[in-house]
Structures are given as structure tokens and as C-alpha cells.
Amino acid sequence: xxxxxxxxxxxxxxxxxxxxxxxxxxxxxxxxxxxxxxxxxxxxxxxxxxxxxxxxxxxxxxxxxxxxxxxxxxxxxxxxxxxxxxxxxxxxxxxxxxxxxxxxxxxxxxxxxxxxxxxxxxxxxxxxxxxxxxxxxxxxxxxxxxxxxxxxxxxxxxxxxxxxxxxxxxxxxxxxxxxxxxxxxxxxxxxxxxxxxxxxxxxxxxxxxxxxxxxxxxxxxxxxxxxxxxxxxxxxxxxxxxxxxxxxxxxxxxxxxxxxxxxxxxxxxxxxxxxxxxxxxxxxxxxxxxxxxxxxxxxxxxxxxxxxxxx
Numbered sequence: 413x414x415x416x417x418x419x420x421x422x423x424x425x426x427x428x429x430x431x432x433x434x435x436x437x438x439x440x441x442x443x444x445x446x447x448x449x450x451x452x453x454x455x456x457x458x459x460x461x462x463x464x465x466x467x468x469x470x471x472x473x474x475x476x477x478x479x480x481x482x483x484x485x486x487x488x489x490x491x492x493x494x495x496x497x498x499x500x501x502x503x504x505x506x507x508x509x510x511x512x513x514x515x516x517x518x519x520x521x522x523x524x525x526x527x528x529x530x531x532x533x534x535x536x537x538x539x540x541x542x543x544x545x546x547x548x549x550x551x552x553x554x555x556x557x558x559x560x561x562x563x564x565x566x567x568x569x570x571x572x573x574x575x576x577x578x579x580x581x582x583x584x585x586x587x588x589x590x591x592x593x594x595x596x597x598x599x600x601x602x603x604x605x606x607x608x609x610x611x612x613x614x615x616x617x618x619x620x621x622x623x624x625x626x627x628x629x630x631x632x633x634x635x636x637x638x639x640x641x642x643x644x645x646x647x648x649x650x651x652x653x654x655x656x657x658x659x660x661x662x663x664x665x666x667x668x669x670x671x672x673x674x675x676x677x678x679x680x681x682x683x684x685x686x687x688x689x690x691x692x693x694x695x696x697x698x699x700x701x702x703x704x705x706x707x708x709x710x711x712x713x714x715x716x717x718x719x720x721x722x723x
Contacts, residue, residue, distance in 0.1 A: 429457045448476060491565050495525065514527060544674040550628050554625050554627055558577070578623075
């Protein structure tokens with residue numbers, strides 16, 4: 413699920429990992445061999461499934477490593493295509509670091525995405541600062557509308573990016589109303605919480621703060637979607653669109669606290685509006701609705717606590 417952390421670490425041999433076992437290992441070995449121009453055979457694997465919403469693993473032949481994840485979803489190939497498109501868009505438009513793609517493999521029962529593995533380092537204060545700086549560099553890219561030319565996915569959930577001209581309307585029509593419907597359809601939303609979210613949405617024009625210019629967003633900027641490396645912060649798993657940069661700032665410490673160095677690094681590049689901290693939970697409502705939809709009612713407490721601040 414989108415709420416899980418993604419961490420690329422050293423490999424340990426675990427032969428039972430699904431992506432390192434038949435029948436999935438053969439197409440992975442083939443595509444990597446073609447990519448590097450020599451025979452590549454999986455010798456070591458580290459299971460990453462607990463950190464992602466798919467079966468995932470870092471696979472290595474001892475000298476060259478890749479990250480692979482397997483989706484059983486009917487639209488898994490499309491989701492992976494959009495993920496690669498988002499990474500390419502971020503890299504081309506803002507210049508941030510992203511993993512090098514190897515390819516998407518259609519297989520029986522699903523699809524596999526393969527990327528070059530990124531060598532992570534333990535985070536020191538300057539690594540946290542680099543995350544903030546990287547996020548700000550993304551936000552420096554502007555557009556004349558909120559949204560994107562194409563739709564996307566927030567984790568496994570469809571994300572309508574049809575452009576609109578003002579932020580409160582976009583947030584209501586493209587995020588909160590669809591998110592509320594998904595949460596209701598999941599069967600995890602009590603009627604009282606539904607009414608509270610509806611009331612919040614009706615108040616958005618007075619809650620969203622000053623008018624803003626649409627900024628390029630990561631879209632799911634939780635801290636674990638940035639991998640700290642010796643080269644800098646590497647961006648993964650985006651849900652790209654143009655929107656309010658406070659969305660990304662609110663998601664950085666969405667489920668886990670972060671060092672203040674993140675926000676200091678951001679302000680090396682861009683200012684943060686003084687009203688952001690009062691609006692932070694307003695932007696998280698979209699994420700909490702998604703969490704209730706996918707992971708269940710255990711997230712209702714955070715959702716209702718956030719909503720009640722604004723109604």
C-alpha cells in the first residue's frame with residue numbers, strides 16, 4: 413500500500429522470495445541480461461514486500477543489483493507505465509535524481525517492474541536537508557493549471573488529474589469527493605464520519621489559504637519515497653500532478669516524524685507560508701481517505717481527528 417515504507421538496503425540470500433523463484437525469476441534475469449549486455453543470474457535477494465504494496469525484492473548477481481516488484485492487478489502494467497512516466501517527468505522537468513528504469517515485463521498473472529537498485533546510506537542531518545532541497549526543486553516547476561495532462565495512481569487508487577483553474581475546486585472535485593466515495597464504497601466509513609467529511613469539503617474555499625501558482629508535486633511525498641544516497645536524495649514512487657506544494661510538505665511526516673532539517677533544507681530553496689502548519693492536516697485528509705479505503709477502519713481515528721479541526 414502507499415503507506416508502507418520503501419527502503420533499498422544490502423542484499424541477503426533468501427531463496428524463497430517470490431521474485432527470486434520460478435516462474436518470475438526467469439523473465440527478470442532475461443530483461444536484466446539484455447539491459448546490461450551480459451548474462452545476469454540471481455544469486456542474492458532481499459525481500460522488500462513488507463515495505464511496499466506489491467511483492468518486491470532487491471535482486472543481485474553479486475555485482476549488479478536491481479529492484480523488482482510484481483503486481484497482480486489487472487491494470488498493473490498500466491500502473492507501472494504511469495509510475496515510470498512520473499519518474500521521467502520529475503527528472504526531466506526538475507532535474508532531481510530518480511532510479512534508472514530497466515523495463516516492465518508482462519507475465520502470467522501480472523506484471524513486473526524492474527529498476528536499477530539504488531544504494532542507500534544511513535541518514536545524517538545533511539541527508540534530511542537534501543530531501544527538503546529536492547522537494548523544493550520539484551516545486552519550483554510551475555504550470556498554469558492544477559492537475560496534469562494524464563491521470564495517475566495514488567498507490568493502487570485511480571487519481572483523476574483533469575486540469576482545473578483554482579486549487580480549492582481541484583482539491584474538492586479531484587481528490588476529496590472521489591476519495592470519500594472510495595472510502596464509502598469500501599464499507600469502512602461510519603455515517604457520522606461521512607457527514608463530517610462532507611461538511612469539511614463545503615468549507616474548503618475558506619480553509620485553503622492564499623491563492624497559489626500550481627507547482628509540480630511528487631504527489632506521495634512521504635519520507636520513505638526519498639532514498640538517501642551518496643549522490644543525494646533519489647525520488648521514487650511518485651503520484652505526479654501540479655498542485656499546492658503544501659500537499660507534499662504535509663505528507664513528508666504523514667506517518668513518521670522527520671528531522672527539522674527537511675524543512676530547513678526546503679527553505680534553502682523556497683519559503684514555507686506561515687499558515688502551513690494550521691493547514692497541514694487539511695491536506696492529509698486525502699491520504700487518510702485512501703488509507704481507510706485500502707487498509708481499513710484502523711485509520712478512521714486519524715481521519716476524524718484531522719477533519720474535526722476544520723468543521
